[in-house]
Amino acid sequence: MxxxxxxxxxxxxxxxxxxxxxxxxxxxxxxxxxxxxxxxxxxxxxxxxxxxxxxxxxxxxxxxxxxxxxxxxxxxxxxxxxxxxxxxxxxxxxxxxxxxxxDGIVLANAKNAPLFDVNKKVLFLALAKQVPVDGKWVDNPYTKWNQLDPILPAEDIEVLGPPPTSGTRDAFVELVMEPGCEALPECAALKKSDPDAFKKAFGSVREDGRFIEAGENDNLIVQKLEANPHALGIFGFSFLDQNGDKIQGSRVDSVDPSFENIASGKYAVSRxxxxxxxxxxxxxxxxxxxxxxxxxxxxxxxxxxxxxxxxxxxxxxxxxxxxxxxxxxxxxxxx
CATH class of the missing domain: 3.40.190.10 (Periplasmic binding protein-like II)
Known part of the structure; x- marks a missing residue:
């Protein structure tokens, strides 16, 4: 043989x-x-x-x-x-x-848009398919960023991101959505009582048009962010690095997504x-x-x-x- x-x-x-x-x-x-x-x-x-x-x-x-x-x-x-x-x-x-x-995973927007400073809990609440409201899990009701944090702009939540076949999507779910979910008491309780339901809670992204799957072409996301200053995009740090004249990286937990911060481990959303x-x-x-x-x-x-x-x-x-x-x-x- x-x-x-x-x-x-x-x-x-x-x-x-x-x-x-x-x-x-x-x-x-x-x-x-x-x-x-x-x-x-x-x-x-x-x-x-x-x-x-x-x-x-x-x-x-x-x-x-x-x-x-x-x-x-x-x-x-x-x-x-x-x-x-x-x-x-x-x-x-x-x-x-x-x-x-x-490589770091960044949330970026157009240079002429407001700079975002978000934490993982806010990102989970912005992007999850279902979230806890008054002790019950419901379809995500949030439509604007300032509903999640008053310091964020009163802009519609619109995030361009990778499809389920993407390693960036896998890593974003693991590094942002899971810990963001765990920061909520309802999620922490669900993790203990029903691990499968917990996994579904942090792994399911909303499908109501607030999260838009933009395919595997990260350059296309950059172009769309330039065209729409209200939108944010999820992709690897290298694309932010190569397009720094057009887009800016959001701070996560008050840390900039810089080369130095990723290398030192200070910027936690890296893989x-x-x-x-x-x-x-x-x-x-x-x-x-x-x-x-x-x-x-x-x-x-x-x-x-x-x-x-x-x-x-x-x-x-x-x-x-x-x-x-x-x-x-x-x-x-x-x-």
């Missing part, structure tokens, strides 16, 4: 001579920058990258081994055990995890970023091992590297060195 697979992959190598990647829209600009640099400075073709969202990327990545399946999946959250199981069922048994750095390599494709799809080496070179992902200029928050020095050693040895991930 292994010999048959090897022959199939050998045939695949003739059919595809460049790396194919899928996955996170947040990791997309970093991967694109490395891919373009790699294409210019190596003897390999520039990799092809598709922005599908983290969940959509894993679906494609885990579908099988061979030329018709991607070599790398970019991710703005860690791969789930269920996704690893899907991979294994389809013959994708050895995967190398590459943790590339950190690690990854990409995953299909080890069976290494040595068959040209340049795969070399691409990993290019991404994990200090000139790329280090504190003075070109990815920091794009808004990537580097891993601490010791973790970066250990990670580079492991991934360049193609150490398979074990969850």
């Amino acid at each position: 292994a010999a048959v697979a090897a022959i199939a992959m050998a045939g695949a190598a003739e059919a595809r001579d460049q790396i194919r990647m899928v996955g996170s829209s947040t990791v997309f600009p970093f991967a694109t920058t490395v891919a373009e640099t790699f294409g210019k400075t190596s003897n390999f073709k520039t990799p092809v990258i598709e922005s599908t969202g983290t969940g959509g990327g894993f679906k494609l990545f885990c579908a099988g081994v061979g030329v018709e399946h991607p070599d790398i999946s970019n991710a703005s959250r860690r791969i789930k055990a269920s996704e690893m199981e899907t991979c294994a069922k389809n013959g994708v048994t050895e995967i190398t995890e590459v943790k590339i750095g950190f 690690p970023l990854f990409f995953y390599v299909k080890n069976a494709h290494v040595g068959t799809i040209p340049g795969l091992k070399e691409y990993i080496a290019a991404f994990t070179a200090e000139s790329a992902w280090g504190p003075e590297g070109y990815l920091a200029d794009k808004g990537l928050i580097p891993l601490p020095d010791a973790e970066r060195a250990a990670t580079a050693k492991e991934v360049n040895a193609l150490t398979p991930l074990k969850l």
Whole structure:
């Protein structure tokens, strides 16, 4: 069987001579920058990258081994055990995890709009499908920001955000909606009495037009925020960093979403970023091992590297060195 697979992959190598990647829209600009640099400075073709969202990327990545399946999946959250199981069922048994750095999740609006300073409880109450009112869970009645906090503007709640397939959405739910819910006594009680109902409470986003799913294109959200100063958008810090002339990041718990605050951990709404390599494709799809080496070179992902200029928050020095050693040895991930 292994010999048959090897022959199939050998045939695949003739059919595809460049790396194919899928996955996170947040990791997309970093991967694109490395891919373009790699294409210019190596003897390999520039990799092809598709922005599908983290969940959509894993679906494609885990579908099988061979030329018709991607070599790398970019991710703005860690791969789930269920996704690893899907991979294994389809013959994708050895995967190398590459943790590339950190990114903050920001709530941003147009430069000419009022600067927001919000806490997680306010964000939960603004965006949850159901909220507690007078001891009962009801469909979200709030329509304006100042109903939640008098210091906020008397503007309609309108937030553009990522779809459920996005790792940014997963991380926003985990890092903002869950603790925001827990800050309410009714939520804390629900967590003790009915954990499944608690999970549904913080994980369900309102569907009445106040939260608008804007797809996986973060650039589109930036354009919409420019066109509508009353709206806010949710996306990775790197997009705020690259569009600082057009948009501004809201403060969360009175902390600015700056490079320094994310790196130090002071800005709490941040998460690690990854990409995953299909080890069976290494040595068959040209340049795969070399691409990993290019991404994990200090000139790329280090504190003075070109990815920091794009808004990537580097891993601490010791973790970066250990990670580079492991991934360049193609150490398979074990969850």
